[in-house]
Amino acid sequence: MNLGDRRLLPFRLDLVTQFRGLTERRGCLISGSRGWGEFGPFADYHVDADARWLASAIEQADGLWPQPVRRKVAVNAIVPAVEPAVAAGMAMASGCTTIKIKVGDPAGRDRVAAVRDAMPEAALRVDVNGGWSLARAVEELEELSSFGLEYAEQPVRSFEDMVALxxxxxxxxxxxxxxxxxxxxxxxxxxxxxxxLKVAPLGGVRQTLQVAQRVGLPVVISSALDTSIGLAAAVAAACCLPERPLACGLGTGALFARDTTDPLLPVAGELGWVDYPTPDFVETGEDLDYWKRRIQAAAEVLARS
Ligand SMILES: [Mg+2]
Incomplete structure (x- = not known):
């Protein structure tokens, strides 16, 4: 793939609260024939994963998405590992009726209880990022089930443990x-x-639609802590799925103190399709050469695939 004519805009943006162990989000925007795409694989990712993120960024920048079958999708609010009272406040302020709560730390259960107390009708999800043993997951979920969970996301890490659980x-x-x-x-x-399903890690909107068909399960389109340019790609996938997806995990725009474009934030619990968001941020001091090298290596993998 020829990167020659593409412009690169690296970014390093502060988050409002620590998330996924991060206090800032780094990445690089890539220009294309129609707009911009977001390349934001995490620092420890393998070049094969980088290649899929690059494919997603190029698909977006070059305007290669399919036509949507809907223009808006419901999203869940995200409640990170904050104090229970703060969690309830964040959930209520979100305007969403589905709330995803991070658990796995000692305050996890109290956080779920506080949100349930504040929002008796809401659909509640928890995400453990594969952090529990099978025995602990059984114990924790037996307790959490009294709060009426829509689902628990990866309480355990391995395929075998998920089947057993x-x-x-x-x-x-x-x-x-x-x-x-x-x-x-x-x-x-x-x-x-x-x-x-996360769009950039899967290689873009079209790849995500194929995976959705292949897995044969109800789908939640979720963000990979994308800035609002990457979020637009995730919204696009959710708008293109033949079956309306469950509330999407795309309320993460609120986690950014600064963003790459106009923040894509839920209005009345929904996000709408954005055609070609334009970058709108000032110099962030991020290392352009680092991203050039990474993108070039990813492009070489893509060219071979
Ligand atoms: Mg997860």
């Missing part, structure tokens, strides 16, 4: 890492009731 608890399970990292598209339905 599913037989032991009543709470529906969602697969994220099994799809994003392990790429178990063809048998994930044995291990989960819901598929969490």
């Amino acid at each position: 599913r037989a032991l608890v009543d709470v529906p399970l969602a697969a994220d890492e099994l799809i994003r990292i392990d790429r178990r598209f063809d048998d994930v339905a044995l291990a989960a009731d819901v598929a969490v």
Whole structure:
């Protein structure tokens, strides 16, 4: 792939609260024939993963998305590992009726209880990022099930443990890492009731639509802590799915103190399709050469695939 004519705009943006162990989000915007795409693989990712992120950025920048079948999608609010009272306040302020709560730390259960107390009708999801042992997951989910969970996302990490857990608890399970990292598209339905699909890690909107078909489960389109340019790609996938997806995990724009473009934030719990968002940020001091090298290496992998 020829990167010659493309412009690169690296960014390093502060987050409002620590998320996924990060206090800032780094990445690089890439220009194309129609607009811009976002390349934001995390620092420790392998070049094969980078290649999929690059494919997603190029697809967006060159305007290669399919036509949408809807213009708006429901999203969940995201509640990070904050104090229970803060969690309830964030959930209520979001305007969303589906709330995803990070658990796994000692305050996790109290956080879920506080949100449930504040919002008796809301659909609640928890995400453990594969952090529990099978035995602990059984114990925790038995307790959490009294709050009426829509699903628990990857309480355990491995495919085998997810299959075993599913037989032991009543709470529906969602697969994220099994799809994003392990790429178990063809048998994930044995291990989960819901598929969490992230557009950039899967290689773009069209790839995501194919994976959705392959996994054969209800789908939640979710963000990879994208800035609002990357979020637009995720919204596009959710708008193109033939079946309306469950509330999407795309309320993450609110986690950014600064953004790459006009922040894409839920209005009344929904996000709408954005055609070609334009970058709108000042110099962030991010290292252009680092991103050039990474993008070039990813482009070489893409060219071979
Ligand atoms: Mg997850």
